[in-house]
Each structure stands twice: as C-alpha cells, then as structure tokens.
Amino acid sequence: MSSKEKERQMATLGSEEDALQGQAEIWRFMFSFADSMALKSAVELRIADIIHSHGGATTLSQIASCIDGGSGTSSPDITTLARIMRFLVRRKIFTVRHPSDGGDPVYDLTHSSRWLLHGSEQTLAPMILMENHPLLMAPWHCFSQCVKEGGIAFKKAHGREIWDLASENPEFNRLFNDGMACTAKIVTGAILSGYKEGLRSIGSLVDVGGGTGSLISEIVKAYPHIKGFNFDLQHVVSAAPPYDGVCHIGGDMFEAIPNTDAVIMKWILHDWGDEDCIKILRNCRKAIPRGKGKVIIVDIVVKPDGDGAFDDTRFAFDLVMIAHCRGGKERTEVEWKRILEQGGFCRYKIINIPALTSIIEAYPDD
Incomplete structure (x- = not known):
C-alpha cells in the first residue's frame, strides 16, 4: 500500500471515529434531562434522607421499606427503584458496594448526595423540586419561539409572568420561596466566609431587594458594629x-435608595435588563458617600472560557433567565463593566467566593 493510500485510509478511519463520537455526544445531550429527572425523583422519594437515617450502608429493600407508597396500600416498585439507583450511582450521586459474602448491595451517600438532604441547613433539595416543576419547565419549550418572535418565554407558556403566577397560586409560591430560601442560605454562608475583609470596614449597609431580611440579619449577627x-x-x-440590629424600610429601588456607607445586592441585577440595572446603580451611587462607599454585587460572572467547577452551571443559569425572567441575564465581566461605568462606578474588582456567584465590589467615580 502506498503512503498516499495509507493517509487516505487513516483519514477515513479518523473521520468515522469523529462521526461516531459526534453521534454519541448528541445522544448524550438529547437525554441529559434524565439527569435532572432522576435527581428530582431521588429528592421526592427522600432517598438521601433514608440512607442518612440508617447511618449509610443501606440496602435497596431498606430504602424501599421507608418510602411512602402514597396510596396507603401499595408497596414501592423495587425494580424501578433499582434502575433509578443504578443510574444515580453511574452519575456518582450515590455509591454502591457489593459485599464479598454475596449479600445484598448497600448504598451510601457521596459529597454530592449530601446536598439532597431535606433537613440540612445547606441543601439544594427545594431548588431541585422548584426548577424541575412542570410550570417552570414549560417555558424552556418556548425558546425557539422567543428567537423568532421575541417576547418572554414564561409568559408564552403560561399567559402571565412568573410573579403573577406566584401571587395567584399558593402552592407554586411556596415551592418558589422554598427554592429561593435554600439558595439564599448557601450564598449567605459563602459571603460570610469569603468576604470577611470587605464587611469589617462598613458602618452601615443597605440590602437592596433584601426580601424579608435574612441576608442582612446574618451579616449583622456576624458583624454587630454594622447598622443594617x-x-x-x-x-x-x-x-x-x-431582627436585632436591622431596620426594615419599604420603597422602590427604581425611585431612591436610603443613604448608607455601602449597598449590597444579592441576585438582584441578574433579574433585570441593562437599562434597568443602570437606573438601580445610579440610585445606589446617590445613596453612598462621595469619595468613599461601595456597592457589593453578589451575582454570577460568566467566564466564556472558564473550566471551573461552576462554569457550566453559570452558562445554564443564563438560559434559566431566558426561561423565567423579563430581560434578565447572566453577564460576563465585560458586560458588568459596561453597566457599572454607565451607572457611575468606573472602578471595581471581582472577588471569588466559594459559591456559584462572585462578589463584584464597585466604587464610585469620585
């Protein structure tokens, strides 16, 4: 065989391997929803809680015996449970060990499945139930329609926006609030552990869009000198x-923000388009002292070439904003810089904290 024939053969083999790999990847992406659905079922069945209550090393029959059948008469389908667990073991959500004596396989928690525990202070279980609820999944089916026509995916799916639906549907409102509360606890913990120096120098702090005050109360508890x-x-x-050391103030961030040494906004600006963010930032600028003071933005910074633990999720979160919000988006540093400058903050620094979010510390121009 000539060298040219060998080259052609190698090129053909390479092309076939590439095509096969491409096909495999599309199949994997096509069924990637299976990951979230299997995870949701594990949370609904409280599988992590059952294993935890047994101290780990739990057999399939022990797990099944602790699952409420729902009807009061039927018993769980252990075959279906086994297949779901096999998948979740494959995804390293749980581990399985086969005893050498031939006994029943035993399942245990991993560092991942510990985030599925319902009773834990640090849990993502409510967020999993929220994001995978049919009402929140439906807008994802409207993406191509949004590209063609514009508009809001959630409204296309349900005829109204997410806040309107929450006000009309108490069950959905509870699900939504539980999801937000669990992530708030996680991010608050990351702020307190990863932003100590930034908080020590603050005399007064306004949490803009602070909800019922959980974040500012935890900050004041950790730093009692701060007027919250x-x-x-x-x-x-x-x-x-x-809350001790916290004053609640009602108002509209698009109108004015109370005077303070510093402003903190956690997962607020990503809900709004650029023009609205600039309005909010300008009001923040008016609220803090000239020549000093700062705005503390706790939000996602998308890294186009990032390969860190959270980077893929940050890209996915940007699509979540398409699905659920009007004009909301996750921003790259370049995009953050643009709205900060137009909002009156030409100087800033990004501080990494142990979370999906980062802290953008922004300082006024004068």
Missing part, C-alpha cells in the same frame, strides 16, 4: 420578622 437596613417593596418588608 433591609430595603424592599412595602408589601414585602411589612411581612418581614424583626
């Missing part, structure tokens, strides 16, 4: 519980 202000719409703060 929880700022949100009047109907929101009117339902907020009292």
